[in-house]
Amino acid sequence: xxxxxxxxxxxxxxxxxxxxxxxxxxxxxxxxxxxxxxxxxxxxxxxxxxxxxxxxxxxxxxxxxxxxxxxxxxxxxxxxxxxxxxxxxxxxxxxxxxxxxxxxxxxxxxxxxxxxxxxxxxxxxxxxxxxxxxxxxxxxxxxxxxxxxxxxxxxxxxxxxxxxxxxxxxxxxxxxxxxxxxxxxxxxxxxxxxxxxxxxxxxxxxxxxxxxxxxxxxxxxxxxxxxxxxxxxxxxxxxxxxxxxxxxxxxxxxxxxxxxxxxxxxxxxxxxxxxxxxxxxxxxxxxxxxxxxxxxxxxxxxxxxxxxxxxxxxxxxxxxxxxxxxxxxxxxxxxxxxxxxxxxxxxxxxxxxxxxxxxxxxxxxxxxxxxxxxxxxxxxxxxxxxxxxxxxxxxx
Amino acid sequence: xxxxxxxxxxxxxxxxxxxxxxxxxxxxxxxxxxxxxxxxxxxxxxxxxxxxxxxxxxxxxxxxxxxxxxxxxxxxxxxxxxxxxxxxxxxxxxxxxxxxxxxxxxxxxxxxxxxxxxxxxxxxxxxxxxxxxxxxxxxxxxxxxxxxxxxxxxxxxxxxxxxxxxxxxxxxxxxxxxxxxxxxxxxxxxxxx
Numbered sequence: 001x002x003x004x005x006x007x008x009x010x011x012x013x014x015x016x017x018x019x020x021x022x023x024x025x026x027x028x029x030x031x032x033x034x035x036x037x038x039x040x041x042x043x044x045x046x047x048x049x050x051x052x053x054x055x056x057x058x059x060x061x062x063x064x065x066x067x068x069x070x071x072x073x074x075x076x077x078x079x080x081x082x083x084x085x086x087x088x089x090x091x092x093x094x095x096x097x098x099x100x101x102x103x104x105x106x107x108x109x110x111x112x113x114x115x116x117x118x119x120x121x122x123x124x125x126x127x128x129x130x131x132x133x134x135x136x137x138x139x140x141x142x143x144x145x146x147x148x149x150x151x152x153x154x155x156x157x158x159x160x161x162x163x164x165x166x167x168x169x170x171x172x173x174x175x176x177x178x179x180x181x182x183x184x185x186x187x188x189x190x191x192x193x194x195x196x197x198x199x200x201x202x203x204x205x206x207x208x209x210x211x212x213x214x215x216x217x218x219x220x221x222x223x224x225x226x227x228x229x230x231x232x233x234x235x236x237x238x239x240x241x242x243x244x245x246x247x248x249x250x251x252x253x254x255x256x257x258x259x260x261x262x263x264x265x266x267x268x269x270x271x272x273x274x275x276x277x278x279x280x281x282x283x284x285x286x287x288x289x290x291x292x293x294x295x296x297x298x299x300x301x302x303x304x305x306x307x308x309x310x311x312x313x314x315x316x317x318x319x320x321x322x323x324x325x326x327x328x329x330x331x332x333x334x335x336x337x338x339x340x341x342x343x344x345x346x347x348x349x350x351x352x353x354x355x356x357x358x359x360x361x362x363x364x365x366x367x368x369x370x371x372x373x374x375x376x377x378x379x380x381x382x383x384x385x386x387x388x389x390x391x392x393x394x395x396x
Numbered sequence: 397x398x399x400x401x402x403x404x405x406x407x408x409x410x411x412x413x414x415x416x417x418x419x420x421x422x423x424x425x426x427x428x429x430x431x432x433x434x435x436x437x438x439x440x441x442x443x444x445x446x447x448x449x450x451x452x453x454x455x456x457x458x459x460x461x462x463x464x465x466x467x468x469x470x471x472x473x474x475x476x477x478x479x480x481x482x483x484x485x486x487x488x489x490x491x492x493x494x495x496x497x498x499x500x501x502x503x504x505x506x507x508x509x510x511x512x513x514x515x516x517x518x519x520x521x522x523x524x525x526x527x528x529x530x531x532x533x534x535x536x537x538x539x540x541x542x543x544x545x546x547x548x549x550x551x552x553x554x555x556x557x558x559x560x561x562x563x564x565x566x567x568x569x570x571x572x573x574x575x576x577x578x579x580x581x582x583x584x585x586x587x588x589x
Contacts, residue, residue, distance in 0.1 A: 009582055016579035054521040055528060056544045058430050067433070068425050071451060075421070075458050100516050101582065107524070108578040326506050366506045 009105060016108055047106050102376055132371035132387065135213055135345045139199035141167070141174065144187035144221070151199065165204060165221040175202035176221055186224060192216035193234070196347035198323075203230070206241035207248065212323050213344040214270070237266045237324050240283075252276055255307050259286040265295075266320050272340060276303045279320045326368060330361040335383065339394065346371050348390045355396040357382050406471055413461045421458050424471070429454060431522060432479050438514045439483035439507075449486070453478040480511050520581070527577045535570040538563060 011025045021029065057063075141149045151169065161167070165176045167189070174191065191211065193199050199211045204222050211217060215234020228248040240248045242262030250258040252269045256276060263283025269276040278287050280295040287293050287301040289309050295301055300315035322329035328345075330338050335358050339350040345367060359382055365374060371392070375385040386393045412420035429450055436446035453475055460466035468474035484507055491503060528536060534556065541547045541555070549567075553560040 013579045013582050016575040016582075050517070051521055051524065052543055054434060054518075055525055055540075057434055058522075058525045059540060059544065060430070064426060064430055067429050067447065067451065068422065071425055071429075071454060074451065075455050100520060103517065103520055104578055104581050108575065108582065364505070364509070366509050368506065 009101065012105060012108060047103050051107060132346050132348060132390070134368050134370060135196035135198060135347070137199055138197040139174075139191050139193045139201075139211065142190040142192065143167075144189060167221075174199075176204040186220045186222070188218055188220055190216055190218045194347070195344050203228075205243060205246075205248075208239040210237040210324050212236065232267065233269055233271065235266070235268045235270060235323065237264070237321070239264045256287075256289045256303055259288060261285075266324070268320070270340070270344075274304065277301070277315075277320070278303075279315055279317070281317065281321075322364065323367070326366060328365045328367055328374070330363055330365070330378075333361050334358050335361070335394070338378070339392070342371070342374065342392065346392075348392050350392045350394060353393065353395045356394050357396065359383060410461060410467055410471070413458065414465070414467070416462050424457070425454055428472070428475055431518060432475055435476060435514055435518050436479050436483055438518075439480070439510060440486050442486070445486055449479055449482045452482065476515065523581065524574070524577070527574060531570050531573060533566070534558075535566050535573075538566050539570045542567060 008028065011021060011029045014021060014025070015029065139151045141151055143149070151174065168175050168177055191199065191201055191209075193211045193213055193215050195214045198213055201209050201211070201217075203209060203219055205228055207228075209217055212235035215232070215236055217230055217232040217236060219230040223246065226246065228243070228246050229251060230249070231251045233252070238250070238260070240260050240263050244261060248260040248262075250260065250267060252258070252267065258265070258267065258278055261283060263285055264281040265283075265285055266279045266281070267276070268279075277300055278285065278295070279300040280297050282297055284297075285295050287295060287303065287309070289303045290307045291309050293301055293309060293311060295311070298314070298317065300312040300320070302310045302312060304310075316329075316331065319329040319331055328338075328341060335356070338361055342348065343350055348371070361378060363377070365377055371387065375387075375392070379385065382396065384395045386395065409420055409424060413424065432450040432453055433446050436449040437443055440446055440449070456478060457471075457475055461468075484503075487503060487507065528539065531539065538552060538556075541552045547555075549560050549563050552563050556563070
């Protein structure tokens, strides 16, 4: 635990044991309680509510009795031996302890600061202060004629007919079904995700594309020419359908494209990142910038803004693919890189106060976590956070 | 943290179970069923499935210890691990049923996170529950009436046939004790950090 928080917790402990506090300590504690109430870092209400429900359940002896009667009638019929796997290795021990401290401190604070009015706690489930929900599935489809559709609100069915192809939405997935009559001219659609949204679509050739937040892909509604050409920005993961006769090409900008046969790979090409990173999982791709390189599975091509091409032969695939697997992976990541990810996923703007050190973070978190829980996990002795509207303020 | 005392109790309980002592199994059931049910409910978000999973884990535990000579090192983690495995299978099947095969790869890690999180919460809550039960005299009952049943001081006084001041005093003493306990828990977790 870090010094500052350690100090607060020591004060809290004294307070709980009714040891008199010095003026300085009292002031520190008041400030901390106030900040935490504002930030809702301790989520007043949520843990206590949970605890009360738990206690209620544990005291429900009728329920236990009923279950035992059922058990009694079953337990004498023999069952097969169950193979029990060894418990999983504790990978996130630090998060677990940090979270435990936060929960206990929260419950302790609740005991200190009163909760005199227990109706408040018992009856209100929604009493969480300012928090920001994580992103979810959704995208904007721009058709050839420029009209736009928001895809998180549509049901299943044909949503548009585009020059010889029908655009079909099924279980949140967009796909293109050729109707047979191929039109002479090629029309393009663009699928784009704003911040706070991700989306998956199937291209007219059957290739699958996962779009991360704040990303876009432009593609023809039918692939007619010698190659299958799409354009993208932001971050996308591709599973390209095999078609040796028609190579697949991803154009990132005028000077950079990825040439593909049939393969799985991830492209991270956010404009506010220092470099475009193409990571190959399976198959083979050729990354073409000023020079070009053929990637082997497990390798990553890094193209800087000055079009310098480099290869990382051992990138962390877990880290690259974390977004598609529903995770944040902050392993060894610097503060500002972490914040860029949060900006895109929570649709927030991050503001840095002077003197914030560029520290490194470790560990993984589910992307299905609200912003408050994420910053609770990231909080550090040298870096603190405050939420104001859709702004996340980073303080030293 | 298991003490030597609780280790010995656990060994003794396992020995009685191995000998087919049904009374011992009833004790084990009472100690674990609701905890396992809570954990399964959190992981599956499905109450009736959680009931089945908790039952099944305890039935298997009984059969394994009594008939198959299984002697888990740690009964608690053995049972929670069984429940964890069953919840994982259940969640996977639900995703398949919903036609969300693509989410299967996501399930693994996100699920492990949730397991970690819920194990930790259940552990803390269980400690607090045990402390709650150790409150002397009427204190536990009064705390239950206040916090769980949401009764007011006067209602409690009337029901227990004691003075409202008595209720307030007992509540204050109970809160004191729980605060001390929480302070010790904080110390425990800080020490580990």
